[in-house]
Structure formats: C-alpha cells, structure tokens
Amino acid sequence: MFRIGEFSKIAQTAVSQLRYYDQIGLFQPAHTDESTGYRYYSTIQLPELNRIIALKELGISLEQIKMMVLKDVSVQEIQGMLLLRKAQIEQTVQEQVNRLKIIEARLKEVEQPESLNTDGIILKRMPEQPFYSTRKVMQNLFDTIHLVTEMREYVPAIAEKNQLGPLTIILHGDAFSIENVDVEVGFPLKSEIDSPLLLPGGNEVKERILQSEESVISTIRVGAFENGYEKYAQLGRWIEKSDFQISGPAKEIFIKPPSQGNPEDCVCEIQFPVTRPTTLI
Amino acid sequence: MFRIGEFSKIAQTAVSQLRYYDQIGLFQPAHTDESTGYRYYSTIQLPELNRIIALKELGISLEQIKMMVLKDVSVQEIQGMLLLRKAQIEQTVQEQVNRLKIIEARLKEVEQPESLNTDGIILKRMPEQPFYSTRKVMQNLFDTIHLVTEMREYVPAIAEKNQLGPLTIILHGDAFSIENVDVEVGFPLKSEIDSPLLLPGGNEVKERILQSEESVISTIRVGAFENGYEKYAQLGRWIEKSDFQISGPAKEIFIKPPSQGNPEDCVCEIQFPVTRPTTLI
C-alpha cells in the first residue's frame, strides 16, 4: 500500500488528479483511513487506472469512462462509443487541417507588402432561404444600378416591409468583370410572397429558394459600390492560397445600402461559396 | 444602429457572445444607452467583428486577439503568434491522428473474440534515469531468476536503500522468447552510486544512463512472472494494429516483486519503446 504521493509517481499521474478521480467516484483508493482521511493505494489497482488513462487519452469524457469501467456496459455499447468518438476526432482533424491552411495563407499574405491585411475574411455556413429576385444579363454597371434602384423602389411596396432581408445581388457570371454580367437582384424573405411582380423596366420578380451552403467565405466592404475591386482581388488571393475552390456565384449583400446623399455610406458583405478539394487524410 | 438581437443575426454571432465580448472589453457596441443599458451596434463595426471571428477560428485565445486588435502590435509579432499557433495545431493534429489509429486498433480488437480487452495499454514518456545494472546472455529462465535473486540480495545492501527504484529487467534480444536471451537486470537510481559491484556469480553491476524515451507503450501484468506471454501477444497485436513500430528493447518493471511465499503476488509493468512511421500529414 502506497500513500498518494508515491502512487502518483508509480502511475505517472498527478496527485491532484488522483484526488479528483476519488472525488468524482471514478477511481478510489483501495483503502482510506477513516480517522486521518489518508488515501492508500495498492499496486493491483494499476491496471484499472491504466484502463481509465487509456480511455481518457482517446478524449472520452470522465463521465463516460465512469460508465464504461464501473457499470457493466455491453461490447456493442463500447463499440458505439468508440465509433462515435472516432467520427468526432475525424471531424476535428478536418477542422484543424483547415485552420492550418488558413494560417499558412495568412502567413504568405503577411510576407507580401502588396496587401495589408486579410483579417476580416471568415468562413461560415448559410442556411436555406426564400429569395424574391429577378435576373438579367447586364450591359454595364449603369444598367445594374438602374435595376437595383427599381427593385428598391417597387419591391418593399408590395411586400409587408418587415418581411424583407437586405438587398442582395448574385453575380452569376464572372464576378471579376463589370460588363455583360449575368446579375440577379433580390431580397431574402422571412415569409412567403405569393405573387410575382412585373417591374416597369420589364423584368419579372419571382420567388425561389436559395439553397443552403456549407461554406462560404465572407468579408465586409465599407464604402462605395464602385471601388470594391481590391476586396475581390484580396478574396481571390486568399481563396487560392488557402486551397479552396470557388463553387458558385458570388453574392453582394447590402447590409446597409448606399443612401442618396452619400454613396460612401454603404456596408456590404461579399460572399463566395467554396469547397475544398477533398482533403481526407 | 441595431439592437443586440438584430445585430447578432446579421453577424451570425450569438447574443450571449456579443455580451461577453463587451464584458471582457474585446468588442464593444458603438453606443450604449446610459439609462437603460441597451447596447446599440452599427454595421460599420462588422469588419472589426469579422477580424475577431477570423482570429478566433484559428484557435487564438480571446486575450491574445484583444491584444492584436486593440493594441498596435507589429507585423512581426503577429507573424510570431501565427507561427506559434501553427506549430500548436500541427501538434494537436498529430495527437488526434494517433488517437484515431489507437481507436481503430481498439475497434479491430473488439471484433475478434480471441482477445478480451486491450484496455490497460497506455502510451507514455519515460524520463532519462541513471540505472545500476548487469547484463548477460541467459541460457534459460532459471538463470535469469537466479541473477535477479542475486541482484535483489546484494544491491540494496550496498546502496542506501531509499535510493533505489523498482527492479527492472531489460530484454535486449527478442522479447518473445525465453532461452538465450540477452538480459539486463538492474535498479533505477535516484542518486548516484559511485562504485561498481561484483556479484558472487561473477557478473559486474555498473551504473549507466537510461536515455529518455519519447513514447513507450505500457501495460501492467498482475501475477506470476512465468505466465506473462499472453500480455506480450496482446501488446504485439496492439502495436501492429495501431501502426507503431517497436524501437528498442522491452522492459519489465517489477513494481511489486514476487515474494517468496506466493509468486502470484507480483505486479509488473511491461514497456515497449515505440515510434511511428513518420505520419506527417
């Protein structure tokens, strides 16, 4: 029988850990002196402790380990727990690898003087959403602005106005050019709008579903619509260096649309849906 | 200006998080109503929040992020932080991959009825240690037992007895056979013993350094010295299935050595130093 200090050396386990395991009833000393409270451990407890440590190293919670070692759990259940844990670990590995790619991209960017920061670029998920929009190939930027203006004028009038999300533009063609672009302009909906709308310009506005997207990269542009190309260039470099691939059309979400007075007073989120070339380890 | 709820939707960030970031002074609302305490956020704060989220996704602590976004930190320092973080992530990926291998090995073992459990097998590090030992090729098990007995008799007599660790046997040859084995028998030391010792049987006991080992797998055997072969078989299978490679001689550490009366009353740790065939991702 050893006191806790010596046992902790043999078992390579911290004294505080042993006390904690005693406290939560996971692993208790072979004997406890009732009058002094001293814990006494025996060497034959080592296999039991090792089982616990082995399970813990797999990242299983102490609560679960307690069940596994104290209760009689069937082989199937243990297998289930292990499989579950395996899936979890696989996922976190995937996440970590993603982080690595992103950090590497960041480090490369930092080396180059051309770009000041790629800070505000984040990765997120977008849920499925109903979308009330019209789509057309635009000759030039002026056309686009015209369509947007029309939309902002007529759509809120027919919808209950609290049902509309921010004005969103989807750039179906090449997001990096401005002429002859296939553009969709619309509003996300919080509830349904039953009827299509015919704009004075001849474009028809209809409801459709924007599919959910697992990963989009997103950044915020503050300032006028026209001079946003450096943001696109930045996003492009970031995507390339982080090993992503663009998997769909870009979106511009006008969180705060430009107002008549000052077009500089505009806040816009730029999104690219992306995927990663299958990086299973 | 948005109240916290709406801003949390725009920014895809939980209300409780925003409040927490305010509390720790990481990201504060553009305006706080002094009388009601209501927080009001502006869209132009979105880039700032996104920077924070981007850094957080890299696993950087909020404390560090606070420094990075609030204080003026040089590019070099940021680069340093990123490099450090990169190294950390690489390490955790390595660990996770190890876990995966081990879980997979476990699941394979569970499928087969032949082995009941591979539970008590753990991986650990061993520190460098001085070792007071003798080494010889043994004809048979009886010779080994004789040498061990001699060691246990004479060595404690010349050492201050509190300076000795548990009797340890290193199996330099093939750990899976019993005859003609190159065996080293000795004791770990807590402090130096200056002089060699000549045993009656003619073997010389000398001090040397046991190098530290990055990873050894270890299990505990309870019971007699002789019938420990199933443990070895188990360890062997586990090593193979977990994709490890044995990288040195096995050790048997007699945590509780067999006593005269009952040789069954013995607790022994079996160790194999292992490496992994380089698994960088």
Place this chain on the structure above:
DNA sequence: GTTGACTCTCAAGCGGCTTGAGAGTCCATG
C-alpha cells in the same frame, strides 16, 4: 519533541461561453 515532508479538505480559478432568474424596456396593437 521537533523538524520537515507529506497529506487532508474546502474553495476558487481557468476559458469561453451558456443558462437561468428576476427585473426592466420597447413597440405595436386594442
């Protein structure tokens, strides 16, 4: 008997939130 090394219990702290209680505020409707 006196060290000094060990041990005990109990409470708090870590990070990054989440949850809940209890109270107050905003805004649209009747």
Place this chain on the structure above:
DNA sequence: CATGGACTCTCAAGCCGCTTGAGAGTCAAC
C-alpha cells in the same frame, strides 16, 4: 394610454478536468 409580448438588461452559477492555494493535520526520522 394601457396592455401584451418580444426583447433587453444584470448578475450568478454551471460546464470540464483539472490546478492552485489556504489552513490544518499526520507521519517518520532525528
């Protein structure tokens, strides 16, 4: 202008797996 319901506030506690520290008691050697 009162009411209701959705929102917001603050403050405290809880999560995990420990670690750290305070203050008190115990053990073994000299």
